Every structure is written in structure tokens, then in C-alpha cells.
Amino acid sequence: MTTIQTKKELNEEFKNVKYILTSSMRIKLLLAVYENSKNLEELRKELKKPSATILHGLKELENINLIKKSQKYYELTSNGYLLTTNMIKLIENWYSINRNKTFWNNHDLTDIPEEMLKNIYLLKDVEYENSTTSDLSNAFTKYIKLISKSTELQIILPIYSENHFKHMIRLLNEEKFKKIELIVSKRILKSIKQNTDLNNALLKNKKVKINCIEQDLKVFLTRSNNFMSLSLFFKDGLYDDSQILIGKDENAMKWALNLFRFFSD
Template structure:
């Protein structure tokens, strides 16, 4: 398939998507019967619309093979289920991005794989924390409190920060961690090797596993047994230690694990 053919087919599919999304009734009907089939009365009560309006929308969706009627109940066809599933994903992605738009708009996302960006809806329940002029260390303080309650850590570490290392080593010495996995760049690894204390505390510690990548990293990702966090770089290349996303739900944890594995 050539790129021209692909563009033509995408344009044609966009017309179909637009047909659904430009009608609130068609969209609401698909969402209403997404999880279970419903009859006209149930739809009328749920959507608070006249029967005639609902029947008109149902007929439109039947004509393009997105829903079907089985006795008195309306349900999604296979095509309808696939389209609605992706529509739900689009809505949740939009919600997730809009909820933390300050965070996403201000940062460099180039180190996050495309597949992970497509699944940004998994972060819809994360909390945004930022430092203020009255509390410049708020984000960092929240982060340290979280890792101090963890027993296992997986970290994509893009910066050489003695402040971060100090707290990590302290927790290692206190036997708080059962396992620590670090992914760092060659430059960071070389800096660790040159520092006698870090060399001993990290490279010679059986609980610590360090993996090295060939490129400079642009994300600071942490995943533990009870939380995940993400901070990024500004678009000018400077690391932003003032803003962080923190998630504790299973979806955020799954997203973080997949991102960690991608490195």
C-alpha cells in the first residue's frame, strides 16, 4: 500500500468518523448501548429525548451497520463495537490531555514512544503536582516521600542529581529497597563511575541493577510497587523539576511499566 493510497483511505474513514462525532445524538446512542443492549424506553429515559428523535438516530446508525435491533433491544454490531471502543479511547485521551494540559503543553514528548502517547488515556486519573514561588521544592518533596514508602523501584533517570542520589542511597542503606533498577545514559553512568561514593553504593550493590542506553534521556520516570511518577524536560532542553505527574491506579502503573520496558 502506497502512502497516497493510505492518505486516501484515511480521508474516507475520517468522513465516517466525522459523521458520528458531529451528531451528539449518534454519539450518545453508541455510548449508551456500548456496555449492554437497551430498548427504546430505556434509551428515552437515559438520554432524556423524545422517542422520535432517538428512533431517527437509531435508524441512521442501522443504515451504516453500526447497530442492529434484536427483538425490542438495540445492540452494537461488531463494527459498531470496534468504532465505539476507539471513540471511548479518543474521549478519554482528550480528557487526560486536557486535565493536565499545562504539563503536556510545556514539555518535550519526543522520548515517549508513539504507542505510549496513543494510550495516554491510561493516565486520566493521575494527579498533577507543581512547585510554587512559596514552595520551590514541593514536587521534589512529594517524590521523596513516595519513594521512601516503596520497596521496589524502576527508574529512567535522565539527570545526574546528587540530591536524588543522596536520598536513594540513604534508603538503600536503611534497607528500605529490595530491588532498584536504573536506566541511565552513558554520560550518567560514567559520572556515577567517577564518583567513589556512588560507585560503591550503586554499582557494587547487589540490590541495584543498572542498564545503559546510548542516547541522552528526556524523561524522568519512576515506577514502584505503589506509585508511578513522570517528569519531563522543557522544549529548550532544560530539565523541569517543578512539575510532576503522580499516579497510583492500576492503569497508570501499567502505562509506566510499558514505558519502562520500552527503554
């Protein structure tokens, strides 16, 4: 995707994509027959448009091999199905980004792998939490409440935070956790080893597994048995503890697991 040849090809294909996206009728027709084939009457009732308008749009899509007619029913071709699937993904990605645009706009995304950014639609149902001037610890408090109800944790920990460690150790001592898996940089691991209390409570605890990586990441991810959360760094390099995304649905959990595995494998 970085070669000159590929960029030229992408520019050419953009003309075809633009042809689809600049017509609401063409988009609606593709979405209407995405899961089931439909006849003209069904399309007219669903789209609330006259037959002539619908037939014109169908003819345009037939001409570029995205829709075909079988008997009296219209259905997607294989090309149409592939294009519509990715168009839905684009729409959901756009929705996901726009729904939490304050969070995404304010932070450094460079350490989130490209493939994960392409699948940001999986986070479309997460909730945005932020601290306020009247409650500076709101985001952190909600985070601690969530891990307190968890039994397993997978964490990409990009900061050395005694406050986070304190709660983690407390919950370990209370036998709340079955397992904790941490991904930390060499710098942070060195700091943990130099702190006798942390060294004893974490490194010598059989329930805790620590994966050490070379780089200092700018992603704070937590995935448990019942939630995921994501917080990031400002673009100036400072960690932002005032804003957090929290998800509990299957898609958000899947996204978090894939990100954790990316850095742990």
C-alpha cells in the first residue's frame, strides 16, 4: 500500500468506490439485498421509492456486476457481496470513530497496529468515560471498580503506577484474581524489580505472569473476563488518566484480545 504503483491503482479504484458512495439509492439497494434477495415490490415497500427510481438504480448496479436478477428477485453477485460487506465495515468504522471522536482526536494512536485500526468498528458499542473538574478521579475510580469484579486480567501496562499496583496487589491478597498477565517494557520491569514490595507481591506470585517487551508502548489496555478498557497517551507523550473507553460486548472483547496477543506473541 506504500508503492507508487499501488497508490495509482488505489486512485483508479477510488473512482469506482466514489460511484457507489455518492448515490444514496445505490447504497440502499446494496444494503437491502445484502442478506436476502428481494423482488421489486419488496424493495419499493422497504425503500419507499417509486418503481422507476428503484429500477434505474438496479440497472446501474447490474451494469457494474454488483447485482443480478434471478427470476423476479434481485440479489448480490459475489463481487457485490464482497463490496457490500466492506462497505458496511467502513460505515461501522466511521460510526465508531465519530461516536467517540473526542477520545480518538486527543490521543497518540501510533502504537495501535494498523490491522487493529482497520477493525475499530468492533469498538462501536464501547462507552466513553472521562474525569471532570469536579471529579478528577472519575475514570480511574470506574476502572478500579471494574477490575475489582474480575477474576482474570490481561494488561498492557505502559506506565509505572504505584496507584495501579496498590489496587492490583490488594485484590491479589484478597484472593480476587485467579490469574494476571502483564505486558511491560524492560524499563518498567526494571523499576518493579527495584521496588522490594512490588518484586515480592508481583514477580514472586504464581498467579502473575509478566511478559517483557523492548519498546515503551503508548497503549494502556486491560482485558478481563467481563470487560475491556483502553486509555492512551496525549500526542505530547504524557499518559492521559482522565479518559477511558470501556466495553463489555463480544466485539470489544475480541478487539482487546487481538491487541493483547499482538504484543504477547
